[in-house]
Amino acid sequence: xxxxxxxxxxxxxxxxxxxxxxxxxxxxxxxxxxxxxxxxxxxxxxxxxxxxxxxxxxxxxxxxxxxxxxxxxxxxxxxxxxxxxxxxxxxxxxxxxxxxxxxxxxxxxxxxxxxxxxxxxxxxxxxx
Amino acid sequence: xxxxxxxxxxxxxxxxxxxxxxxxxxxxxxxxxxxxxxxxxxxxxxxxxxxxxxxxxxxxxxxxxxxxxxxxxxxxxxxxxxxxxxxxxxxxxxxxxxxxxxxxxxxxxxxxxxxxxxxxxxxxxxxxxxxxxxxxxxxxxxxxxxxxxxxxxxxxxxxxxxxxxxxxxxxxxxxxxxxxxx
Numbered sequence: 001x002x003x004x005x006x007x008x009x010x011x012x013x014x015x016x017x018x019x020x021x022x023x024x025x026x027x028x029x030x031x032x033x034x035x036x037x038x039x040x041x042x043x044x045x046x047x048x049x050x051x052x053x054x055x056x057x058x059x060x061x062x063x064x065x066x067x068x069x070x071x072x073x074x075x076x077x078x079x080x081x082x083x084x085x086x087x088x089x090x091x092x093x094x095x096x097x098x099x100x101x102x103x104x105x106x107x108x109x110x111x112x113x114x115x116x117x118x119x120x121x122x123x124x125x126x127x128x
Numbered sequence: 129x130x131x132x133x134x135x136x137x138x139x140x141x142x143x144x145x146x147x148x149x150x151x152x153x154x155x156x157x158x159x160x161x162x163x164x165x166x167x168x169x170x171x172x173x174x175x176x177x178x179x180x181x182x183x184x185x186x187x188x189x190x191x192x193x194x195x196x197x198x199x200x201x202x203x204x205x206x207x208x209x210x211x212x213x214x215x216x217x218x219x220x221x222x223x224x225x226x227x228x229x230x231x232x233x234x235x236x237x238x239x240x241x242x243x244x245x246x247x248x249x250x251x252x253x254x255x256x257x258x259x260x261x262x263x264x265x266x267x268x269x270x271x272x273x274x275x276x277x278x279x280x281x282x283x284x285x286x287x288x289x290x291x292x293x294x295x296x297x298x299x300x301x302x303x304x305x306x307x308x309x310x
Contacts, residue, residue: 010168011164031167031192033196036268067189067192068277068278068281069274069275069277071264071277071281072275102182103181103186
């Protein structure tokens with residue numbers, strides 16, 4: 001499987017997935033009109049990795065504002081990680097956000113509520 | 129200078145904007161690019177006013193959900209031949225941010241949307257969160273390109289129940305507007 005490298009735009013995050021490293025990263029705002037289209041390659045990649053790689057998968061998230069269809073798409077990705085975890089796979093996630101932007105922290109916490117795999121939320125940066 | 133009584137008095141319009149504390153107003157055909165550009169301007173404007181990051185995020189979020197809902201609706205009803213939207217972001221007397229957006233809809237669609245908004249208005253914040261999580265897990269096959277989360281999300285962020293207004297235009301079309309107070 002090839003790696004993913006979707007560049008960042010005004011309304012969509014940078015999405016990278018490395019098969020060799022077993023790492024998925026997402027960074028930036030996500031509010032495209034068609035989030036399902038944007039996230040489908042990632043959903044396919046994660047599905048394929050979890051089924052065939054036989055190794056751990058870590059997600060490194062630095063997402064900011066997400067529109068509701070991006071929230072849905074990200075939930076689908078996290079649900080796949082949860083499914084792998086329940087099935088004995090090694091998966092983990094870390095979501096870093098600027099502590100000044102508390103809404104991002106709240107959003108991350110809400111995602112975490114539905115995940116039982118290791119999910120770390122890290123507040124960073126310039127505290128105001 | 130010649131005065132045309134029928135012409136629009138821009139100064140009077142400006143007075144209305146000032147009185148109503150309107151920060152942003154848009155009326156006309158809306159594209160994905162315009163939504164992004166206006167959204168960026170709105171964020172920058174609020175940041176320049178040193179609004180809290182939470183307020184900026186909430187207003188931006190409601191603005192995006194509303195305008196993307198309008199675009200999606202217009203695309204699903206191509207016979208309306210209208211991708212126009214009217215959007216106002218302002219502050220009320222108490223200093224709360226208010227986002228109002230409206231568009232032309234078929235009467236039946238407007239009534240269905242109003243019924244959903246009325247149903248959401250009766251829910252507590254906890255019930256809205258539960259409704260959001262239920263909708264989040266709806267199978268993709270049940271969704272028609274939309275996650276169906278926008279209204280619930282706006283209701284969760286709002287400080288008052290969402291309010292809508294339907295004004296009849298002709299036999300089958302109405303102007304539908306939604307007001308969200310943050």
